[in-house]
Amino acid sequence: ETGVTQTPRHLVMGMTNKKSLKCEQHLGHNAMYWYKQSAKKPLELMFVYNFKEQTENNSVPSRFSPECPNSSHLFLHLHTLQPEDSALYLCASSQDNTGNTIYFGEGSWLTVV
């Protein structure tokens, strides 16, 4: 248990569906991250929020829409995804974005059909 909880753990969605991934951290951290992990590829940073403000968007397609209502919660809204978006989506948090240890959640396995 890392203190970062992600739901759902598994999600299957059609290309026309709209769904959301949720992340909650119980560590009192101020920075939260979304990463994508695909088979045979490096972990890929998607978004960074620091004190609820987005500080990094790593050229992510607009069909992925993040939301950070407060420092403890982070969402990833999904719509009109493609099969190649199927991957493990990892949420992470750290004290802030200046080099502290990053703690990852268990991930949400997404399959787009």
Add this chain to the structure above:
Amino acid sequence: QKEVEQNSGPLSVPEGAIASLNCTYSDRGSQSFFWYRQYSGKSPELIMFIYSNGDKEDGRFTAQLNKASQYVSLLIRDSQPSDSATYLCAVTTNFGNEKLTFGTGTRLTIIP
């Protein structure tokens, strides 16, 4: 050109031996270097970080950094079956997390 390169493995090491994992990076401005361990079906967890050239030891783990040659390695002494996992190397150009770039990972198997 890959920014952070690792041999994907699998790397098989007998129990009790030293496992050596290597990572090279392309950006000479890289400042911070991290090793994460990821068990199958689980999330990555940080096991070591190193900022300065040389060795850094933590229990059975030793991280080695050579900025001139642009490589960082992780040595695991007295390897145990529980060390079997994928090891991810990550690099950042500053002392922050926003540009943390990961390698694809090396799958390590410790043979009893």
